[in-house]
Amino acid sequence: MKKIIECVPNFSEGRDEKVIGAIAEAIRNTQGVTLVDVDPGKSTNRTVYTFVGDETAIVEGALAGARVAREMIDMRHHKGEHPRFGAMDVCPFVPVAGVTMQECAEIAKAFAKRAADELKVPFFLYEEASDRDYRKKLPDVRRGEYEGLDEKLKDPKWAPDFGPAEFVPAWGATATGARMFLIAYNVNLLATSNQAHRIALDLREAGRGPRQPGKLKDVKGMGWYMDEYNLAQVTVNLNNYKVTPLHVLFEEVKEKARELNIAVAGSEVVGVVPLASLLMAADYYIEKEGLFIYQEEQKIRLAVERLGLNSVAPFNPKEKIIEYIVAEAPDEPLASLSVREFIQEVAARTSAPGGGSASALMAAMGAGLGAMVAKLTQGVRKFEDREAHMQAAIPVLHDLTQSLIPMIDKDTHAFNEYMDGLRMPKSTEKEKTARKAKMQAGLKTAVQVPLNTMRLGEKAWNALCETAKYGNPASKSDVQVGARALETGIWGAFQNVLINIAGIEDEVFKEKTMAEAKAIETRSREKCAEVLAILEKN
Template sequence: MYLLTNVRIDNCSSLSHSLDRTMAVGYWSKRLVACLLNVSEARRTDQVEAVAKAALYDAGGVRREGATVLNIFNDHDYNRSVITIVASIDSIKEVILSACERAFGLIDMRAHTGVHPCLGAVDLIPIYPLGEEVGVEDCASEARAVAQGLTQRVPGTSAFLFGWADPPLQRSLAQRRKELGWFKRTSDLQAVRPDVGPQPQERFGLTGVGATPYVMNCNVTIDTQDLRVGRSIASAIRASTPGGLPGLQVLALPHEGAVEIACNVESVRGSGPGHATAGEPWPRFSIGGRPYCHAPASLIAARVAELAGRQGVATKGTALVGFTPRECRGLAELAISQGIAEFWKEQHRIRM
């Protein structure tokens, strides 16, 4: 069972208005970046939408041109939401900072509960290149500026850096999270040394800010409450395991009376396998003329189903959180060309 997106867009009423939009998106589409903003709140959806709208409108309610929120994914058990924001790299800093400022004003980590690991009210700010003229290095520069901006706009906040925003080591998000105790049920914030800002405060926690090639999320639910089964599957398919899938970072988490195999699907350099796997080739795209690819959801679902079946466990469904890199760019171009800021309200999710 896949979570898909069905979109209906009305035609522009004015031809000249449409042409203006088309010319504008021709420029923006080459400089687009995505931020999959992870916030530690999902049970109060009005607050999550307030964060999304803060990215799109200034303090006077004026819409920011060239910015859109494509999707808001809420998970009640995790008490975590992922807001897919797309804008030009020229404006992404202000878009993100405005959203984060609102989130820090609404979310108090001292009152947070949820089964998903987290360290901060704004837990993660990854910036990904989507356009032809934007490289990961450009996103890294903006990410470092966002981290500095957070501590200035919201006194008491602090951040760690990952990926290309973490020179010279460029440590991965998984490595930084291990170093900082993100995977523990309780972490000692007083033992944490942030890269930017003061010692983390309990209210705000610690925020990860970084830049990498695109990362999507693919979650497969298995029909058991036995976390040991889930952990064995997670271990078998993650990239660090011999025979695992390239680019996969995996957790097994309790979720709605079952176990979810939660996969961060990182884009990897190269063109992927030369043949189709699970009936589908590895999706490919380019950044700065260099080829990248990512494991397809069908392959991840098939691998999990195979491993679960060996232990007598069935799968219940697969969900993509947000979009693939190509989908993200295509929908962003569509939304911006049509002047749709709150695009998440225009899409209709269906299960097939």
């Protein structure tokens, strides 16, 4: 899996468009980096940049931004609502995909060393990159802010991890480290800054102090007034959205605002968010309101609407959800063909695509036909007594259809892996050994792919039985064709398991795989007969 790291540096400039643009351009022009968001704030006089890249590119992107800040930002003239102590105030590295937190901690250290050496400024490590408890939390590292930094650096206890232990007036200091995906989130209030701050004190984990902790864990927050929006905000950092999700914070603010007779006017996400955070919100409102929504796109829309994320600026999921931003086009050349083109590919004088890809297609068509009938039944007034059955079947059949489509290409890819091994040289014993190992690995992959097709297909049977029992009778033939297509797809995948497993020398693998494949194929025939019998009775 490709390594994807997110970097979210906060620079102490949110008003000068020339500086904001220059930093963005430096990051954007770094090879291997994708700049996904630039979020300036005039009141905070601070801009949050979000970009992603691999372990090498992400450091280069952060360095590029820091170099510009060193030249163009002078902290001696900085004023803003947000706590800060440096031109590049904070620079966290966040694991997104294929990378661990510890790896991100090492990346932060590598960046800090290079930046401190080159720019001659102090860098502090925090969160997972720091091994000292008293300076792990960002508020502790930044306590005293820029104005207190000169004295702070004179204390040996607060010597920077990298760079000079001396005050650099134009720069200040920077904190860098590794952390969980932090969501910067603001809830809008038609209120005063004092009222917003009062709510923030009630909710943030630190509360009003050790004797008056707040209600929500892993939440940092305060209240302020945003002149450009002409409203107040409870502004928070959700340090762990799985502990305190977006919707929990939003609903708690609503409750506190209700007690104070204050109006809530939506909310905003600063930067980007993980997909899971919005799906969690959607699931909460779906359950709370008794809704039936199963498509991801509609879930996202529901979350955006309920949280009021469009209230002060448009919320474009493709630009705000990290998984959508970094998503690559699927490697599915076969599944992307027209029906005519796919059939012609199968009919061509080549061994791939062959029966395995065709089997995956048939299984997908089987699940898809079941999904179609269930969807055509659900929501129809004369079938209201069947609504619960259809609502149970639709998400299963819909999701399995989507999951089976990629198997069309995976089968061909698996066969190509075996062929790569077959074409390897075999002149020496070493070459023969490497060739055999490659071919054996290719055969196992060629077995696992159709077996996965069988596993996915099998999961559709119970939902297809429900559709046969309670689906629109006018669509009886569609369910019949769906059942036969699904059975044939599973049977065809089973034949691919049989033909490829014969050449595998790992007897333990063969025995275990065959037992599972035979069981699925047998159950498939039985379930197909069950579906057809149900339809004959109806």
